[in-house]
Amino acid sequence: MSRFQVKKVAVLGAGVMGAQIAAHLVNVRVPVVLFDLAAKEGPKNGIVSRAIDNLKKLKPAPLGDVADAVLIEQANYDDDLAKLGECDLVIEAIAERMDWKLDLYRKIAPHVARHSILASNTSGLSITKLSEALPEALKPRFCGIHFFNPPRYMFLVELINTPTTEPQVLDDLEAFVTSTLGKGVVRAHDTPNFIANRVGIAGMLATLNEVEKFGLTPDVVDDLTGKKLGRASSGTFRTADVVGLDTMAHVVKTLQDNLNAETDPFYANFATPPVLAKLLELGNLGQKTKAGFFKKVGRDILRFDLQSGEYVPAGAKADEVYGRMLKKPAGERLKLLRESEGPQGQFLWAILRDGFHYAAVHLADIAESARDIDFAMRWGFGMKQGPFELWQEAGWAQVAQWVQEDIDAGKALSTVPLPKWVFEGPVAQAGGVHTPEGSWSASQGQFIPQRRLPVHDRQLFPESVLGANAADANMAGTTISDEGDVRVWTLDGEVLIASIHSKMHAISPDVAEALGAAVDLAEAEYKGLVIWSPDEVFSVGADLQAMLPAFVVAGIGAVEGAEEELQNVMLKIRYASVPVVSAVRGMALGGGCELAVHSAKRVAAMESYIGLVEVGVGLIPGAGGLTYIARRAAENASASTGTDLLPFLTEGFTAAAMAKVGTGALDSKKLGYLLDSDVIxxxxxxxxxxxxQQAKAMADAGYRPPLRRTFRVAGRSGAATIKGQLVNMRDGGFISAHDFHIASLIANVVTGGDVDAGSLVTEEYLMALERKAFCSLIVHPKTQERIMGMLSTGKPVRN
Structure with a gap:
């Protein structure tokens, strides 16, 4: 069977979204050509050139490695339309103007390859209307694709078909977007603003309505509607500032222009809120103009006050009682909020009720099933739970009754009743919209299972919704042991899996012992060992809280013993007779980084943040991290024609001394924590x-561990060179005296201590230097201040 392959992509439009989509394609190593209008003055690709230059400056960074900006091929519509014939996918991402898009389609249609998919990146324009400008032969290969901003980081991508889109086209595109681009796909109906923006922006408008009704301020609202409510930490108003108030206004206008009171019974609430209109009038568009609902002046955060038209001090917090309410189980939580007499509690119940009401009324129109709405709100708006999941968890029938009572009492934003399916039939009998058989489709009147394409077979534990009873990775497979905060298990009887489940996957002596035992078992009975955990953290490093009591009771000897045991585990992993593969996702810091670099191979998610960060608590890497830096420098130098070891050592030393963390897998590779042979x-x-698969392939290929060998170090002269630079930084006031002391210890270890340049050393020798330096810092008063400060506040102490 032929397989749809995307060997090259064209992106049309070098604006904010188009350029960032091109950047993400480069991140995942897909060749891309970025088009825009020919410049009227200067080089004809000047518009694209400037857009690519701007990518290097944007925060958060669209490029995993800014040096990869040169990989984006530049083109213009006057000279380069023939290049479209080389592309398997063409993504149009010009401004949200129907007339401009239609005009461009007429221009490019003759040049699009016969097999290519053409997709419009739009946040809400009708895909069917856009298709009308295309020739009949191209219509079956046209659809909508909606990336969320910023495309590198936002997980959600919506795909939208037209009546003439071939089903296989959407299947092919979903496979590419899922596996190659790393996204979560939701298929939306061709309705204004699709799913996430339709529900999300309606929710933001409802929130603004309720804010006005209850007389709350933006800072209090953001405190209420952020993490406490299980939503993005930026809350409501800060999120709007980050997105851009002009962008928000555009999406609102799409609702206003394409809906009416007949097609949306909530239409009366879609008027542009006065505060938003005023900020737009002032040109205060949010983060991009450094002023929106909030404004930073020096270190002070101000909020916009509509009454005065001025910015006033912000920082007010919600009443603590509501924070406590929001920690209660879902059913109890909603009951307390609904019965609350205070405006903040009433406000919270109102916005949740409004969300339930809107999602239920529009389910049949905008989405194939309730699952698509919940996924869209989780992935696109940072919600911990979608509206239907929360409703179902809190008790479907009871919440439905409360919502309908508010509708009947005129408290809701619309008088339209909840749909009949809420109270009658399969949903009422099942106690919600999500079941093991599938999620409720209001348009089809049945529960439908999640779509399964061949690409989804690569997702062993995909995200699921509450009530689906999906396999739980924490209990899946066959458990071999579950001790010391490490579950050792297998899915197939061939490869062993070790999952750390301590808090933030911190590595305590018990965790280290369990990992060592897992290596022993893997060597005896399995093809290999994979270290993987089913959440957003690989490991944040050593468990300082477990270490301090041992220090207090038994002194420094206990710490040194624990460090030596941890180092021995790292060496056991490195020299295991079967491959040990670290599957890194999220943070791999300190000891987590050391665990990864001592593995035979690393398989890292694109957004993996890897680094040795011990200096933040006044320590140095103590489980072989500095030994790794020294060894890698020697290996790189031996592969070079140069004889000077120091240039190869400098970058690793700097990364450790400055606690540099890779801002993603590509940046972590530049820092040396991932290798070219690793898989992203x-x-x-x-x-x-x-x-x-990597572990099995390595085993089947006859894996043998590296041979133990000595390697060269830079010696005391190399340490002196590094320390000379540190003196300048200390004397210039760039680092403190304690920073200088810590960095000097790092320099001593990575250069091999008091030996001649070029001396041959072993890993064990350098690890002994690490232990000695680590233990000397543990007893240092300033390091203890840093450790206690981090444990109590979670923030580094500068002393």
């Missing part, structure tokens, strides 16, 4: 599958 996986849900 765009989709986090495919990480375990790929890691298991």
């Amino acid at each position: 996986v765009p989709n986090k849900d495919e990480l375990l599958y790929v890691a298991l």
Whole structure:
């Protein structure tokens, strides 16, 4: 069977979205050509050139490695339309103007390859209307694709078909977007603003309505509607500032222009809120103009006050009682909020009720099933749960009754009743919209299972919705042991899996012992060992809280013993007779980084943040991290024609001394924590599958561990050179005296201590230097201040 392959992509439009989509394609190593209008003055590709230059400056960074900006091929519509014939996918991402898009389609249609998919990146324009400008032969290969901003980081992509789109086209595109681009796909109906923006922007407008009704301020509202409510930490108003108030206004206008009171019974609430209109009038568009609902002046955060038209001090917090309410179980939580007499509690119940009401009324129109709405709100708006999941968890029938009572009492934003399916038939009998058989489709009147394409077989534990009873990775497979905060298990009887489940996957002596035992078992009975955990953290490093009591009771000897045991585990992993593969996702810091670099191979999710960060608590890497830096420098130098070891050592030393953390897998590779031979996986849900396949392939290829050997170090002269630079930094006031002391210890270890340049050393020798330096810092008063400060506040102490 032929397979749709995307060997090259064209992106039309070098604006904010188009350029960032092109950047993400480069991140995942897909060749891309970026088009825009020919410049009227200067080089004809000047518009594209400037857009690519701007990519290097944007925060958060669209490029995993800014040096990869040169990989984006530049083109213009006057000279380069023939290049479209080289592309398997063409993504149009010009401004949200129907007339401009239609005009461009007429221009490019003759040049699009016969097999290519053409997709419009739009946040809400009708895909069917856009297709009308295309020739009949191209219509079956045309659809909508909606990336969320910023495309590198936002997980959600909506795909939208037209009546003439071939089903296979959407299947092919979903496979590419899922596996190659690393996204979560939701298929939306061709309705204004599709799913996430339709529900999300309606929810933001409802929130603004309720804010006015209850007289709350933006800072209090953001405190209420952020993490406490299980939503993005930026809350409501800060999120709007980040997105851009002009962008928000555009999406609102799409609702206003394409809906009416007949097609949307909530239409009366879609008027542009006065505060938003005023900020737009002032040109205060949010983060991009450094002023929106909030404004930063020096270190002070101000909020906009509509009454005065001025910015006033912000920082007010919600009443603590509501924070406590929001920690209660879902049913109890909603009951307390609904019965609350305070405006903040009433406000919270109102916005949740409004969300339930809107999602239920529009389910049949905008989405194939309730699952699509919940996924869209989780992935596109940072919600911990979608509206239907929360409703179902809190008790479907009871919440439905409360919502309908508010509608009947005139408290809701619309008088339209909840649909009949809420109270009658399969949903009422099942106690919600999500069941093991599938999620409720209001348009089809039945529960439908989640779509399964061949690409989804790579997702062993994909994200699921509450009530679906999906396999839980924490209990899946066959458990071999579950001790010391490490579950050792297998899915197939061939490869062993070790999952750390301590808080933030911190590595305590018990965790280290369990990992060592897992290596022993893997060597005896399995093809290999994969270290993987089913959440957003690989490991944040050593468990300082477990270490301090041992220090207090038994003194420094206990710490040194624990460090030596941890180092021995790292060496056991490195020299295991079967491959040990670290499947890294999220943070791999300190000891987590050391665990990864001592593995035979690393399989890392694209958004993996890897680094040695011990200096932040006044320590140095103590489980072989500095030994790794020294060894890698020697290996790189031996592969070079140069004889000077120091240039190869400098970058690793700097990374450790400055606690540099890779801002993603590509940046972590530049820092040396990932190698060219390692595998970067765009989709986090495919990480375990790929890691298991790598372990099996290595074993089947006859894997042998590296031979133990000595390697060269830079010696005391290399340490002196590094320290000379540190003196300048200390004397210039760039680092403190304690920073200088810590960095000097790092320099001593990575250069091999008091030996001649070029001396041959072993890993064990350098690890002994690490232990000595680490233990000397543990007893240092300033390091203890840093450790206690981090444990109590979570923030580094500068002393």
